Amino acid sequence: MNSLQSVLEKVRQKPNLRIAVAAAEDKDVLRAVEEACDSSIAQFLLFGDESRMKAITDRERISLSSGVEIRHVPDLNEACRQAVMSVQTGEADIVMKGLVDTSLILKAVLDREHGLRDHGVLSHVAVFEVPGAERLWLVTDAAMHIAPTLEQKVEIIKNAAAVARSLNIEIPRVAPIAAIEKVNPDMPATVDAALLSKMAERGQIPGVEVDGPLALDNAISPQAAEHKGIKSRVAGKADILLLPDIESGNVLYKSLTIVAGARVGGIVVGGRAPVIVTSRADTHETKMYAIALAVMTAYRSYQEMKPLVHL
C-alpha cells in the first residue's frame, strides 16, 4: 500500500471493527462517525451525553446508522473509562477521543487496573503520503514525547513497526534522524541513532532494520544517499523516520502537511488497542485516514493472536 486511499479501500473490504468513542458529543466527531459508518470503515459505540449528541445530529442533519450504538455517560472521566473498558471486555476494538482532553483519554488507556497498558510507552505514529514519494512514510513521534530517552526510542520504534506491519511492510526500515550522518558525542541524536542501529543488529529491537544517524535527505532520497556515498540498507528508502525530539518531529509534520501538501493520518499506539486522537484542526480526510489506520493496526494485532480484537 503506497497511498492512504488504498489503506481506506483495504479497510472497506474487511468486516467492520468497532470503535469506542469517549465523549462523542461533538459535531466534527459525529460527522466522522457518520461517514466512517456509511462507507463501511467501522462501527461505533458512542459514550457521552446522549441528549447533547441528539441535539447535534438533529441540528447538523447527521444520520447515524444501525452500526452506531449510544451509551449515555455524561461525565467525561467516566466516558473515557467506559470506552476503554469496552475494549477490555471485547465490545469494541479501538478507542477514539471525542470532546475531551487527550491527556484524559490517554490516562484511562494507561490506567494500571482498568486500562489497555502493554509495555507502558504510548507513542504517536503519523503516516504520510507525500507527493512524488514512492512509499508511505511513518513519522514518529511528532506529538507525545518531548525528548525521549534511548529506552523510550526503542519502544517508539516497536510501536511504529506494528503500524508498518499492518500496512504490509513486514520488516520496516527505520532511520533515526539527526542533523548529520556521523556519530558526534556532542550531538545526542547521533549517539542514540548509532546505539539503536547496533541494538537492532543484536536483536534487541526485533523485526526491523535500523540504520542511523541519517539526515532527512539521506533517509528518504536515494539520490542524496548515493551522492553522499552512504552504504546502507535503510538510506534512501526508510519506511519509519524516528525523530529525536518533539520539535524536529513537529517541524517535519507541519512542513510536510502545510508546505509539501502531503496527506496524513495518525494514531497513538503502544497500548493493547490503537487510540484515535484526531484534533479539531485536522481535516475530515485526516480523520478518516486515522480511523482506517487504527482499524488496520487492530486487525494486524488480531492476526498476531493478541487477544483483544474480537470479530
Added chain:
Amino acid sequence: MNSLQSVLEKVRQKPNLRIAVAAAEDKDVLRAVEEACDSSIAQFLLFGDESRMKAITDRERISLSSGVEIRHVPDLNEACRQAVMSVQTGEADIVMKGLVDTSLILKAVLDREHGLRDHGVLSHVAVFEVPGAERLWLVTDAAMHIAPTLEQKVEIIKNAAAVARSLNIEIPRVAPIAAIEKVNPDMPATVDAALLSKMAERGQIPGVEVDGPLALDNAISPQAAEHKGIKSRVAGKADILLLPDIESGNVLYKSLTIVAGARVGGIVVGGRAPVIVTSRADTHETKMYAIALAVMTAYRSYQEMKPLVHL
C-alpha cells in the same frame, strides 16, 4: 524582494564587491567563480595552489576573466588566514570557503587577533524561496549551533535580522519555533521562545518583532494562525524562523529543499563580513544564491557605515 532570482538581479545592478576565496583549487568552486564573475555578481581574489588551479581551469575549460586575481598560497591554513586578512585590509569584502574544512575557515574568521570577530557568535542563515509562499523565509540555524543557549539565540536572531535588512525587510518578524504555542516549563524551546519575545519587547533585541512560541504552521500560514485564534503580529507572516536546535533546523532545511522543492541560498553571518560556506552537495544555483546573499549583506553593512566594505 520575494524571490532569490530577484536578489540575483539586484546584485547584478550594483558595483561588484570582491570575494576572497580560501583554497580555490576546486572544480565546483572555480565554476562558481567563473559564472559569478561573468554575470557581474562579484569579483574574486583566489588564495590557494596556483598550479592546481591552472590545471583545473585548463582541464575543465573554465576561463577566469580579468575580475579574478590569484595569489599562490599552497598551505590551507595560510590560505584561510590570508583570505580573512584580505578583508581586514580592505582588499576584499567577503570570505568564501574553497577546498578546505568549514571549521578551518571559521577558525580564521574567529581569530581574536587577525580575524573578523564581532560579538563572537557566528551563525548560519538560509534564505528559502518556497513554492506558493508570499515571502522569503530566513531559517536559522540549520547548520552551526547544536543546541544554542538563550544568549546565543539572541545573537542568532540579530545575525539573521542583518540578512533580512539587506533584503529590504526593515523590521523582520521573528518566530521562535516550538512544537506548541503555549509556554510549557518541560519544553525548553517554548520557554526560550517566550523569553526572546519579552526581550525584544523590552528593546533587548533591537530592530525586530519577536513572537513565540509558535509551531511551524502558525508561524508561516495565516490560515492556520487564524484557525487557531492566535493574535500576533508575527504569526502567519514570519520572516525569520528561529529553530530551537540543529535537528529541527536541519529537518526543516531538508524537507523544504528535498520534499517541497524550495530554492535556497545560505551564508554564515555574525563576523564583520559574511562568509560563504557552500558544500559539495549544493547545486550550482544554490551557490550563486549564496554569493548573491553575501554581497547583499556586505552592501547593507556598508550602508550602515561599518568600516569593512570598500567600494
